[in-house]
Each structure stands twice: as structure tokens, then as C-alpha cells.
């Protein structure tokens with residue numbers, strides 16, 4: 001599986017935590033070892049400033065360039081960190 005993230009999976013002071021880190025650690029805690037794809041950019045900026053492979057793949061999968069996005073090995077996409085956390089809890093490795 002591939003986890004598309006922004007710039008990494010580091011903690012941030014944001015209330016509720018860093019969404020990409022939350023998704024990543026939920027997957028690890030469930031026994032998964034996702035390939036982390038750093039997408040860089042910042043989704044609210046114009047698409048031209050988000051023209052990275054990770055952002056383009058996020059758009060193909062979800063219609064939006066926001067991350068985190070989880071891509072399962074069968075191509076299924078799960079967008080939004082909360083949905084990824086829920087998926088991880090329901091699908092231990």
C-alpha cells in the first residue's frame with residue numbers, strides 16, 4: 001500500500017495532530033508498512049504549484065490534490081485521515 005502525505009509524517013502542533021502522521025501511525029499500529037510518498041506542495045495553492053507525482057496521483061484517485069490518501073494494492077483509494085485511521089483499525093495486517 002502507498003500512503004500519500006504532504007511533507008512527511010512528523011508531529012505538528014495542529015489540534016488533533018498532523019493528519020498525515022495520524023494516518024501513518026494508525027497504519028503502523030495496525031501492523032502495516034505503507035510506502036510513504038511525499039507529495040510536497042500545499043493543496044490550497046493553485047494546481048500548478050502542486051504538480052508533483054504524489055499530488056497528481058491523489059487527484060487521479062480522489063478528484064482532489066489533498067492528502068493524506070491511502071492507495072491499497074488493489075488500487076482502492078481512501079481519502080481523509082479519519083477514514084484511513086478507521087480503515088486501519090478495521091483491517092489489521
Ligand SMILES: N[C@@H](CCC(=O)N[C@@H](CS)C(=O)NCC(=O)O)C(=O)O
Pocket residue numbers: 006018019020021041042043044065066067068079080081082
Ligand atoms: N480533513 C482532512 C484534512 C487533511 C489536511 O489538512 N491535510 C494537511 C496535510 S497533513 C494539509 O495541509 N492538506 C493540504 C495539502 O494536502 O496540502 C484529513 O483529516 O485528512
